[in-house]
Amino acid sequence: MSATGLELEGRLALVTGAGRGIGEAVARALVAHGARVIATDLAPEGVGKLAREHPGHLTARFLDVTDAAAVEALVAEAEDSLGPLDIAVNVAGILRSSSVEDLTDEDWAATFSVNANGVLHVSRAAARRMTGRGSGSIVTVASNAAGVPRAGMSAYAASKAAAVMFTKCLGLEVAGRGVRCNTVSPGSTLTDMQRALWTASDAESEAAAAQRVIAGDLATHRTGIPLGRIADPADIAEAVVFLVSDRARHITMHDLYVDGGATLRA
Structure with missing residues (x-):
């Protein structure tokens, strides 16, 4: 821990979907624990407000996580201007509720484009740099729906299950080079x-x-x-902070459910 008592002081974090909800709470929590944060979102209003509230500690950036080239460019620019990336948190996600019978190809593709492909794009760009330095932490915010069937949520649940297993596979590949990869799976959150x-x-x-x-x-x-x-979004954010901190230095490829027991860990 730093001399100031802030356990993430000196670390640079990238958070996607930071304009509201869980992503906003994660960005705020990381700043509160001493990290500098690059808060990204498709909508500029939320992350712009965060940047005004945390001058010098939080930088707002537009980012479409479905665009692999844009993700790579932003991570490269961030490292050039702000320093090495220590933490990446995938929060950006969408939910399109529908029965399977009524589910459109477009809704399925859009859901996977954000919830699974976006996780790939951000995690890959971050991991490529972290492994070369021998340290780093990547956390994907998934859902307890990834592990328990939910009516009307097939695309969402399937995309989150894909994100969980992708993050575990990445964690296995990069563990020997000092990078930890974990997921946090919330239940119903306000x-x-x-x-x-x-x-x-x-x-x-x-x-x-x-x-x-x-x-x-x-x-x-x-x-x-x-x-x-x-759950309050802050409940999820605190789990993320724990997993990216040195308190979790021996934890990787773990899926931490934060759902008040809703799935009964089935």
Whole structure:
């Protein structure tokens, strides 16, 4: 730990999907623990706000993770201007809910393009540089849906399962060169993506909608949340901070569920 007590001081981190939700929470947590952060997103508003709030500690950049050339260019530019990349966190993701019968080819392809291909592009660009230096940490934010079937979420679940196994395979390949690769798999988390799944009427409160998630749904074979609360994005961010820190120096190829027990670790 540094003299200031900030365990990530001096480290440079790249976070995708940092404009809101879990990505924003991850970027904030990394800064709070001393890291300098390159916060990227398709939408400039969220990361721009973060940069204004953390001058000198956070840099905002536009990034489309589905564009491999753009990812490679941004990582190269970041290393040239800000220094070696120590941490990469894949958070960017999309969810298009549909039954398999109604699932379009376009929705399937778009989901994989962000949730799986984007993880490949960012992780590959980061790993190529980290391995040469003999150190680094890559974390992919996946989902507990990657391990438990979910009705209406086949594309999302399949893409997240792909991201988890890709990250583990990468971790195996680069372990001997000092780079650790892990995943964090959240359950229901209070984000815009979660809210978009709710079917609550305009008159129903967010708390009531959340309570339905906590209670579970027998009709869709979905368990509730044993801990009795929906996660806050900060809960996921703290798990990420742990995995990229030296406290987790002997952990790689691990999938850390942060879901309040919702999957019963099935």
